[in-house]
Amino acid sequence: MTGTSARGTGNADSDHARHLLRQMLRVRRLEEQCVELYSAAKIRGFLHVYIGEEAVAAGVTSTLAPDDAVVATYREHGHALLRGVPAGAILAEMYGHVEGCCRGRGGSMHLFDAGTRFYGGNAIVAGGLPLAVGLALADKMSGRSRVTVCFFGEGAVAEGAFHESLNLAALWQLPVLFCCENNLYAMGTALARSESQTDIALKAAGYEIASWSADGMDVLAVEEAARRAVDAVRAGGGPHFLELRTYRFRAHSMFDPERYRDKKEVSRWMERDPINTLRTALEASGQLSAKDWKSIQQDVDTEVEAAVEFAEAGTPEPLEDLTRFVYSERSPE
Amino acid sequence: MKTTYREAMRTAIRDALQRDERVFLMGEDVGAYGGCFAVSLGLFEEFGPERIRDTPLSEAGFVGAGIGAALGGMRPIVEIMTVNFSLLALDQLVNNAATLLHMSGGQFNVPLVIRMTTGAGRQLGAQHSHSLEGWYAHIPGLRILTPATLEDARGMLWTALEDPDPVLIFEHGTLYNVAGDLADDAGPVDISSAAVRRPGQDISLITYGGTLPAVLDAATQLAGEGIDAEVLDLRVLRPLDDAAILGSVAKTHRAVVVDEGWRSGSISAEISARITENAFFDLDAPVGRVCSAEVPLPYAKHLELAALPTAERIVAAAREAVGTRG
Numbered sequence: 212m213t214g215t216s217a218r219g220t221g222n223a224d225s226d227h228a229r230h231l232l233r234q235m236l237r238v239r240r241l242e243e244q245c246v247e248l249y250s251a252a253k254i255r256g257f258l259h260v261y262i263g264e265e266a267v268a269a270g271v272t273s274t275l276a277p278d279d280a281v282v283a284t285y286r287e288h289g290h291a292l293l294r295g296v297p298a299g300a301i302l303a304e305m306y307g308h309v310e311g312c313c314r315g316r317g318g319s320m321h322l323f324d325a326g327t328r329f330y331g332g333n334a335i336v337a338g339g340l341p342l343a344v345g346l347a348l349a350d351k352m353s354g355r356s357r358v359t360v361c362f363f364g365e366g367a368v369a370e371g372a373f374h375e376s377l378n379l380a381a382l383w384q385l386p387v388l389f390c391c392e393n394n395l396y397a398m399g400t401a402l403a404r405s406e407s408q409t410d411i412a413l414k415a416a417g418y419e420i421a422s423w424s425a426d427g428m429d430v431l432a433v434e435e436a437a438r439r440a441v442d443a444v445r446a447g448g449g450p451h452f453l454e455l456r457t458y459r460f461r462a463h464s465m466f467d468p469e470r471y472r473d474k475k476e477v478s479r480w481m482e483r484d485p486i487n488t489l490r491t492a493l494e495a496s497g498q499l500s501a502k503d504w505k506s507i508q509q510d511v512d513t514e515v516e517a518a519v520e521f522a523e524a525g526t527p528e529p530l531e532d533l534t535r536f537v538y539s540e541r542s543p544e
Numbered sequence: 545m546k547t548t549y550r551e552a553m554r555t556a557i558r559d560a561l562q563r564d565e566r567v568f569l570m571g572e573d574v575g576a577y578g579g580c581f582a583v584s585l586g587l588f589e590e591f592g593p594e595r596i597r598d599t600p601l602s603e604a605g606f607v608g609a610g611i612g613a614a615l616g617g618m619r620p621i622v623e624i625m626t627v628n629f630s631l632l633a634l635d636q637l638v639n640n641a642a643t644l645l646h647m648s649g650g651q652f653n654v655p656l657v658i659r660m661t662t663g664a665g666r667q668l669g670a671q672h673s674h675s676l677e678g679w680y681a682h683i684p685g686l687r688i689l690t691p692a693t694l695e696d697a698r699g700m701l702w703t704a705l706e707d708p709d710p711v712l713i714f715e716h717g718t719l720y721n722v723a724g725d726l727a728d729d730a731g732p733v734d735i736s737s738a739a740v741r742r743p744g745q746d747i748s749l750i751t752y753g754g755t756l757p758a759v760l761d762a763a764t765q766l767a768g769e770g771i772d773a774e775v776l777d778l779r780v781l782r783p784l785d786d787a788a789i790l791g792s793v794a795k796t797h798r799a800v801v802v803d804e805g806w807r808s809g810s811i812s813a814e815i816s817a818r819i820t821e822n823a824f825f826d827l828d829a830p831v832g833r834v835c836s837a838e839v840p841l842p843y844a845k846h847l848e849l850a851a852l853p854t855a856e857r858i859v860a861a862a863r864e865a866v867g868t869r870g
């Protein structure tokens with residue numbers, strides 16, 4: 212499944228491919244903006260960006276229905292954006308402003324949004340998997356045909372929670388799709404230095420979960436794999452597992468001096484930039500004109516600029532509210 | 545010699561690896577990456593992958609393996625990146641490390657050292673800002689150390705490795721960059737006593753770890769107001785140095801305990817209780833406490849600051865205690 216094949220030349224297909232291109236670019240620009248704002252000390256704490264991996268979130272989320280749920284990690288700005296959380300609310304969150312999607316309580320690693328059923332934003336590696344299993348359990352017990360998608364890095368595969376979650380999901384035949392974003396490194400630890408069996412899809416298969424891998428640098432390949440899996444989960448086919456082979460172009464976080472990987476390796480992967488790849492393929496097949504590309508870029512730039520303005524104009528939460536949201540606030544009976 | 549807390553810790557690890565071939569360091573990204581807070585930077589190149597052992601993300605697994613290796617005659621130093629991830633290994637720590645000696649009727653001791661970063665103050669949000677060292681101090685069988693100075697960062701590790709039982713070392717994340725002078729011959733220090741960091745007559749400010757700098761600041765401010773505060777650095781949260789705590793209070797007759805943990809069920813509650821149990825008639829004022837607000841630590845800077853013990857809040861608490869007539 213390597214090399215984007217910009218399948219089909221029908222209008223609907225072209226529109227859709229351009230839509231995916233736009234989605235990836237939205238994530239890319241938002242992330243680039245975050246890095247800039249971090250350097251300007253507008254954003255603090257830990258910041259992990261998704262640059263290079265956009266095809267994964269764009270391809271998977273494009274197959275979801277509005278009431279499906281997503282559980283993600285601390286590298287989740289793109290997933291939140293693509294599920295419909297406004298860029299302004301995401302940036303305002305990182306500014307620590309009350310207009311943020313979590314009132315500035317969560318920050319970069321903890322984006323949540325009830326309206327789009329976005330359940331975080333988890334900074335404990337593998338911490339989201341059991342939650343996803345439980346969300347799917349609730350759907351199954353309530354007879355709803357929703358899908359819960361759980362994103363996590365390949366580093367999570369070594370944690371006990373990963374194995375316990377896969378077993379539970381398979382044992383109870385739950386409507387959950389596990390999406391492993393295999394970018395080859397968990398901080399500085401290469402996959403081959405941390406797993407005795409590096410074929411991750413095979414591990415899932417060991418739990419009797421239908422699993423396959425896809426080229427995570429090719430958004431159309433990701434989408435196709437995800438559509439098959441999501442359709443099967445929604446049809447009652449039990450849990451499914453995707454290993455999406457990708458690469459992060461930037462450091463793990465803003466504190467990572469990247470001593471553990473070769474610059475040449477990074478540049479080799481950058482040649483497979485998912486945005487350039489799709490763009491080039493669409494241009495070659497006449498599905499993307501220079502004008503189309505320019506207008507996509509302009510729209511995205513406008514969206515991100517507006518988001519920065521929104522975040523800048525935000526306000527800090529009053530100090531009196533410090534101890535709110537420790538327990539639920541019930542309205543008097 | 546000019547050094548930092550981080551470098552002092554690294555020197556201590558290097559020294560231990562050189563002194564005893566049974567010693568090895570194990571944890572996530574301690575090797576090729578250079579340590580998540582760069583404590584072990586360069587040691588991988590110096591000692592190789594056997595003794596500077598990178599682990600997968602498997603806290604329960606490698607902490608438990610550390611316990612097993614200690615039982616098997618090794619002297620492991622296990623690094624857990626931060627205290628929140630130690631929760632994934634809590635079962636191994638509480639159900640194995642702390643109990644094996646007792647359950648085996650004294651046959652199996654666990655000579656293990658576990659190091660981890662603790663504390664808030666860096667806008668890392670609710671899952672990365674815990675101060676759970678007081679929680680661990682609840683557990684019989686564990687020794688809990690909280691080095692707050694360069695001397696202790698340099699000196700506690702070796703003594704901990706010589707201890708026959710499990711020792712947990714909590715390194716506050718805001719201390720790593722603290723720089724200062726360390727004697728060229730600095731070496732092992734005791735891991736049983738508290739230390740007076742500033743002698744004083746009017747009030748005892750009792751603290752440990754990451755809040756020591758704020759308490760020393762507060763003491764300086766109080767001196768400007770004519771209040772002579774004594775600053776006691778606990779250094780060891782379990783077992784507590786009761787004699788040092790009670791001795792200081794016997795002299796000053798007033799105490800404020802400063803603890804970054806949450807107030808309820810905290811180590812500060814334990815210290816306050818011990819003072820009232822054992823030195824009630826020495827006291828001229830109720831024991832005061834400055835702790836973190838009872839809220840998961842918020843990301844926003846102004847809210848995080850409002851939740852944490854600051855010099856300002858410590859000064860206010862000290863004034864109140866001194867203002868109370870005995």
Ligand SMILES: Cc1ncc(C[n+]2csc(CCOP(=O)(O)OP(=O)(O)O)c2C)c(N)n1
Nearest residue numbers: 286334335336364365366367396397398629
């Ligand atoms: C339980 C746990 N241990 C350690 C960490 C520290 N940590 C944060 S991200 C990370 C690497 C995770 O890699 P991976 O799961 O592959 O995701 P990626 O960052 O590559 O997206 C580590 C070790 C953590 N967050 N949670």
